Amino acid sequence: MDFRLSEEQQQFSDSLRRWIEKDYAFEARQKIIHSETGASASAYAALAELGALALAVPEDAGGMGGSSEDLMIVMKEIGRGLVVEPYFATVLAAEFLKLGGAHQPLLERVATGDLKLACALSENGSGHELSNIGTLARQDGDGFVLDGAKCAVVHGGQAEGFVVSVRTGGEQRDVDGITLLYVPRNAPGLTVTDYRTFDGQRGADLRFEKVRVAASDAIGPVGQGWEILEAVTDFGVALLCAEAVGAIEAANALTLDYLKTRKQFGVPIGTFQVLQHRMADMYIHQEQARSITVLAAVKVQTASAAERRKLVSAAKVRVGKALKFVGQQAVQMHGGMGMTNEMSISHYFKRLTAIEMTLGNTDFHRSRFISQPEFAAH
Structure with a gap:
């Protein structure tokens, strides 16, 4: 499978990242999460203007009819930037409305950013x-x-x-x-x-x-409603895995930068071989999580129900292991400061922990995976 983005997907990813870096820096996010609503209307409007919400809506309802792979791109950048606006909640609800049919007026409002859902x-x-x-x-x-x-x-x-x-x-x-x-x-x-x-x-x-x-x-x-409920929550799990991959990549980058600048005994701590080995292990976890997330995102809307269950649960388990390892190692290598709210790495750790517990934790999805008929047959 080719894991590379198309030219259009890469351009879209780049535009999201530029917006986050320019208008959604860590200090700006801190102000947003401590505001009365805990979300920014202007930031949500920016996501709509960039087309991120229209991606989740079919073309006949005024959207772009994006695939789960397209939405994976958005969620990955949201994870990288720790964006707290209700994008995931709205997109997940829109998927329910899409599969249920007969709710086009609501979907039209979602596409323009006029309606937030949960x-x-x-x-x-x-x-x-x-x-x-x-x-x-x-x-x-x-x-x-x-x-x-x-x-x-x-x-x-x-x-x-x-x-x-x-x-x-x-x-x-x-x-x-x-x-x-x-x-x-x-x-x-x-x-x-x-x-x-x-x-x-x-x-x-x-x-x-x-x-x-x-x-x-x-x-x-x-x-x-069970079939729709299970299908949409599996779709949501794939998107959460993409968000986790974005956050893992950001956590790794922050940790690597810290190792290059923090000094002990007159030299950067990144020169210590034991920490280099840890960073190598963190990168391996990142790439394994990314690969299985791409597979799950590509297949979640097209595979049979049995294959979808297997792939999604496998992805949540593998990503769960990766986010736990990377999160814990990143905080530890930052030292005591890594636990403080003033350091962005602590916020990545908290968000990764929350993702692990959302729509089924690692233990739940491991049990679900081994309960599938193909697994039991072997």
């Missing part, structure tokens, strides 16, 4: 089990009435609408009986509690008390 998929006690859903939706007349709660909704406080997984049938852990609904932020009975997470991002808890939505707000078939 995905409410997790509940207290559900862990990484997406089918463990206690939020109930009963059909009532020409719509649904929701009762329940969702937690750890990435950028839920900044979203103007939510994709919510609910149960309309079956038992709490069944894959049957799951329905996906679009719920606008201003729906009566919906309470959103916003907070800042340890990695500088934003999260929110949602409470639904007799929240009514229309039948047309269903995303895909009622009671048969």
